[in-house]
Amino acid sequence: MSDTEYTSGGPQPQSDELPVGTAGPLVDPPPPAPTNAVEGSSTWSLLDRLGLAFCWFLGLLFCAIAAAIVIYLLIKGVQYLKPSMLVTPAASGFSEGESGGFSDAFIGTLILGVMSLSLALPTGVAIAVWLVEYGRPKALARVTEMTVEAIAGIPSVVFALFGTVIFSSTALGFLSRSNEGVVFGRSFFAAASMLSLEALPLIVASTREGLNAIPRHVREASYGVGKTKAATTRRILLPTCRPQIATGAMLGLGRIIGDTAIIVILLGATQNFSPVEGAPWPLDYLRGAGTTLTNFVYEASPTGNLNQPDKAYAAAVVLLLIVLLLNAGTDIIHRRARKAGTWSQ
């Protein structure tokens, strides 16, 4: 059957391209020759193209800045970093050779990270679960939400000041050094509890995000085979949003180990641990003052009291490596979750 059988009787246009609006053959025009062209920006308006270029530029700029910081710190820091610094406590001395390392600051950072997170993580996850899965009465949920948001906005120095008031009270004297009824109010306990407030909103926010991303029918599938809300939360919901919880914990931990105001005001920011005599281990250390890497970097920098910039770089690179390690850990959790798959919407 030839093509002409399907055409109308009118005059046939001769060219390949039909004039718009005329009756033409009902056969498809010959397909365009295949090209490798994908939908490109060449047809966009100038403004759109400039916008796209700007986005590219900013993205690359951001990568460049991050890379510059990491590379610069690695080069500088690795040059000065000696493994012995991680095991030698700081000492008083005139030259960099005499002043020891920063083991107390390093261990102090780890202690504070663990203590604060073990306070903030369960609390934050519990608040998020209550908000998303229960959240009744509505007014109370709204107040909780606003409180968490408010905490997120409070500067850490305000927390620190508030902490001194609380932890200097005689009732809480067992959490820090106290002498004849006078409570010192500066200890790992005090700093960790206030730092956990810094991390809390981040954990709540990302856990809520994770819970909200789980479709309602998945919860109902679990209720639908006779599971209680508690069992569903424990076995389905929380394991499913493990990546988001990890992200929240990571961000929170970043805040915790990056803070200085609370360290100075609530941890005492001494160069070494100052355990409380007579208390059983490890409470003697936790009740005493101490320091962290961020504070050490500040003190060792040219503006600080110690003025030993080489060690400041070395400590900074350790701090950086801790953060990169945490990031890698979160990434592994995310990748594992992706392997398990997700629901189609």
Next chain:
Amino acid sequence: MTRQNLNAPPPIRRLDPQDPTPAQTAPEHGATFVAAKRSIAAPQFSIRRMEVDKVSIHYGAKEAVKSVSLPIRQGEVLGLIGPSGCGKTTLLRSLNRLTELTAAAKLTGSIRLDDVDIRLIEPTLLRRRVTMVFQQPNPFPMSIFDNIAYVLREQGSRRMKKKVLAPQVHSALQRAGLFEEVKDNLDHPALKLSGGQQQRLCIARALAAEPEVLLLDEPCSALDPQSTAVIEDLIVKLRDDVAIVIVTHNLQQAYRIADHVAFMYLGDLVEYNSATRLFNEPAQDRTREYVSGAFG
């Protein structure tokens, strides 16, 4: 071809009024409405398991279901059809008290399971006796084995070793016709199965609780025709072991696999009849219009 040609708008093509292949004229109302073939034989037996008695469900001021009475029998498949928003899914969800999760929903009338009012049965127990499969395949994000084991284990417990549970897990997968396909990969993540397999896993999960009634809420609407056929065969096979209620938008599907069909419209039960009667000689005008596609 040059770039200019590619970017130019395609020419408008008009159809010739004297096209030699005219469209088929639609059949008149009253002709056989459904062209599907029934894949279900007459029931061998039928035992009344559930009884819906003058059930009305309100969401605030809105009445989603209006005084509906229906029997649900083992040995038969009951199809619920009707346009969107007619209350069929609400009715289905009320059968295992899932509607109670929506605080605003209020139910009057009574639903009885083996002559016991379901409001007297503890909800978690009831939901193990009347299980549900949803529109979207929703396996839990764990292994195929654990998806079934989750149902068999007590509430939040992780106790009971794999070895102990294995026979029950295998038999649930076998009943859902999935075992042969996944027996070597029981540790694989369930969400990596194909859509049809995921839905059969959900059916296996619902069967693992050894229910008396199985509720299916448009179980094939997210699936391709082949997976749909597999699941339809499965439903037909299961009807002797468990009473089945299926909500569907697909009239052909209802005709193929349901023994009795209930047509709902705006919360009312318009007509309840055997599938062949309801589709071929509907008693109500509304039913006639709906099954012939006059509205939907």
